Amino acid sequence: MTVTSAQKHDNFWPATFEERGAVVPFTTPVLAFSRVRTQEERGLELLVPGLAGGRDTYVIPWRSLPAVFVMTVHDRLLREQIETLPASTPSEIRGAALDVESTGLAGRASAEAARQAAGGDESEKLLTNFFLVTEAVRQLSGGKLQIGPADLTHEAGRSRIKAILSRVAALFKLTADDFYARLERWAVAVAPIGVPGLNYTCRLRQLIADIADYADDLETWADRDLSEATDSARVCVQIAEETAGSARTIATGVDRYAADMRGTLNDWRASLERVEALMAKLTWMLDGWRPIVTLWRATDPGNREQAQDAVGEMLRLMPIMPRREVGSRARRTWGDLSQSLQRTRIKAHEDWLSGKVDIELVLRLERFKAMGHERARR
Amino acid sequence: MKERDDELTLIEKRLSKLPPSKFREIVGVLEESRPDFGSAGAVEALMSKMRPRLVRMKLARKLTLQRLFCRPFEELLVNDPEPKGVGTRITRRSIEPCWKLVVDRGDAKKLQRLVTNLRLCSNEETRKVERVGRQLWSYAAGVLRGTLRVRGGLPDEIVAGMSERAYRDILFIADYLQIADVLQELKRKLGRRPLRKATAEHIDAVVTALEAVNAVNREYQHVVIDVLLAWLKYPSDIVGIVDRIAAEAKAEIDEESLALAGEALVEDVEEKLRSVTGLAARSGGERADLVRGLRGCVSDVIGAHGAFQSRASTTAMRRLERIRGKVASLVAEHVLKEADIRVLTAVPRPPERSEAADMSDVLPMVALEALPDPTRVQAAEDQAIALRLCAKYAEELGLGPEFFDSVESLGRAIEDRARWAAVRLDMASMPAERREAAVAHFYVAIRVLELVAGSDRADNLRRQLMGRFAPPAAPAA
Incomplete structure (x- = not known):
């Protein structure tokens, strides 16, 4: 395989999330879980870790992908879709990936799961929106006024909601419509984690919990396995624990705005900007974790060989926190982890790196895709 | 005896639900109550039920x-x-x-x-x-x-x-x-x-x-x-x-x-073949297990064949040849035969010449107005995957030409059918719902073509069809 005009990074530790790139759920085995990023001068490019079975990350120009790799049709369409996106952020990539998956080009199960995941995203927005409305009414009326889902089911109820919203909106010199539009915008921004008290675990909040569980499970496994994979597993555990901890901190920061709705709505522009920035950071931080968690869940820990292979693969995929995205104290921890990652990286399963479209590996990746969405729906 | 078995099953279920610490405690108590040598019936029976979880938990048991x-x-x-x-x-x-x-x-x-x-x-x-x-x-x-x-x-x-x-x-x-x-x-x-x-x-x-x-x-x-x-x-x-x-x-x-080493190996392949043959006799529409079993057999035969290359064990080679012949006939019967019917069932069909002229172009187009039947799509995908998986070993099984012909003719048929339907559909004037359904049919054709004949060919078809529908239009559930 020739990698035309590709660059090679040794000990790749990116400075920013944008430099790290967003994971693209390709189904071509050699490209699986690689990352896309936008470079000002060069445009889109793909970062492929461990392409030649080594420790390096290869950077391949986006446009030369079809010339370099035999890609699945799913991936060719996804590549074209990503080219048309306004930005290559995890949220944009997710949207494009769900669209392409729902065509069935990655199999029926994956299409079904993608459609359900898209439905799940919509439900998150609706439920978060409704919760924010009810919470705003409750908090801003000092608990005197309340609205419930039943009010939406009849005309009198809807009129009542309108009247209540008008009263609450007046506190901020807004019309009911403008007030509602703000809450709707807020809901769209935070829907992936939802809000505390919501009787539904939204996608990213679930993922944070899953990463913490993953760290626990893997640590238990590492305690019993005494092969060279043990060290690798411990590095994965540490990275997962650090990530889950940082993600929880950000989520708590986002939740605070919902706890103080008066303050948030009084300083609306700045608050929304901060909430959106926190959510963007959280989305970037958690990008790439769902496939890792899914991969480990699909592994039988009792099957030592399979589990050791999985650890090798997970190590290749570990999302390391970029240098400038962490505080000075955490930078040392992440610097050490980044170095450990390079030191302990073990050879991934050679089938992944053969450069051929091996149908069995493609089918496996398609199964992962479907499973990943299923977990996300819980 | 049956009552005791029922009780044990009940206990097993309850044991599997216990938290790990409690489970460990019970194992300890049972281990202590075991005699040093000789077996205690009830304790032994209970331990046998606990063994799967013991293995999973890798508990350090009393020696x-x-x-x-x-x-x-x-x-x-x-x-x-x-x-x-x-x-x-x-x-x-x-x-x-x-x-x-x-x-x-x-x-x-x-x-x-x-x-x-x-x-x-x-x-x-x-x-x-x-x-x-x-x-x-x-x-x-x-x-x-x-x-x-x-x-x-x-x-x-x-x-x-x-x-x-x-x-x-x-x-x-x-x-x-x-x-x-x-x-x-x-x-x-x-x-x-x-x-x-x-x-x-x-x-x-x-x-x-x-x-x-x-x-x-x-x-x-x-x-x-x-x-x-x-x-x-x-x-x-x-x-x-x-x-x-x-x-x-x-x-x-x-x-x-x-x-002994050689015989053990040949016996193992023969045993696997027996189980696959049994599976073939039982399997109705479900082919995944059968194909998996067949692939296992083929790769074992190839591995064993390679191992025997430098040996003068004519008996072992003869037995291997016999196994290979049997595997080849199973693949021909269960993967190659009627592959076209199973795969093409999910792709729009052009009319036969004998069909009434006024109806000939209408019926297949009507079929495209509804979303693809998931069962048919799944069956077609399964068959295409089976074909692709076994194609890897076709040469070794002496079925190279048959597989090549089957893949070629299937690939052509899928392309022809999809192109035929595409030129007859006026996508621009279709209501959104019907367009989505038609697009979904085209994606099925592309997917099945990819599984049968590879990504390059399937992508060519996609590009040809692209002009007729705006990608990617997600079909409704």
């Missing part, structure tokens, strides 16, 4: 004399009452009668002394435990040999109630224990299971083991082969390994052992 007795051959133990597969395996059910024989026929005082010695060792004192083990294995080997030597086999009162399998296993265990310490050393040198590739050090270790075994009795060489088979990730490697040993230390390995 009993019986468990120490099994240690040398623990890698050969399987749950299957009639073990199949390559090399000798011992069913766990045979442990009880074998241990009972040692206890009943052995010197109780001697065994009690060993129990006491074992109690004095902690789990961490591996060397001390191993020392007690060596005494036990050598003593038990003597007891079993003494018992088995009685006029051509076991006395009637012992054989009564014992299965033939248990009898065979006891004979094997008796052989095994004669050379247990040699095998323990060999296992240490082979390292963790499974062994992916035998290095020069591994071969040296096997030669050393064979030298030691030959000093005891050359007939026990088969046990070394069995241990190796249990260690290897790819059992077909055994043939190459014994050949290397024969080249390096010809005096240490007998012709029977060389033949």
